[in-house]
Amino acid sequence: MSYRVTVGGGLVAGALQHAGIIRYSRGQVEITRVDGLTELTCECYAANKSHAEALNRHG
DSSP states (O other), X not given: OOOOOOHHHHHHXXXXXXXXXXXXXXXXXXXXXXXXXXXXXXXXXXXXHHHHHHHHHHO
């Protein structure tokens, strides 16, 4: 999946890269620490992940 980072998103990407959670270069994002990224997400992430996994099981 591919997303285009906006100017505001670039600021966030820079902070996440500085923290070692992602690598960001030329619009390409690589998640290097999934655990670090999930720590920063809201409870919506867990709910959406659970829902997606249920859909994949019944799929």
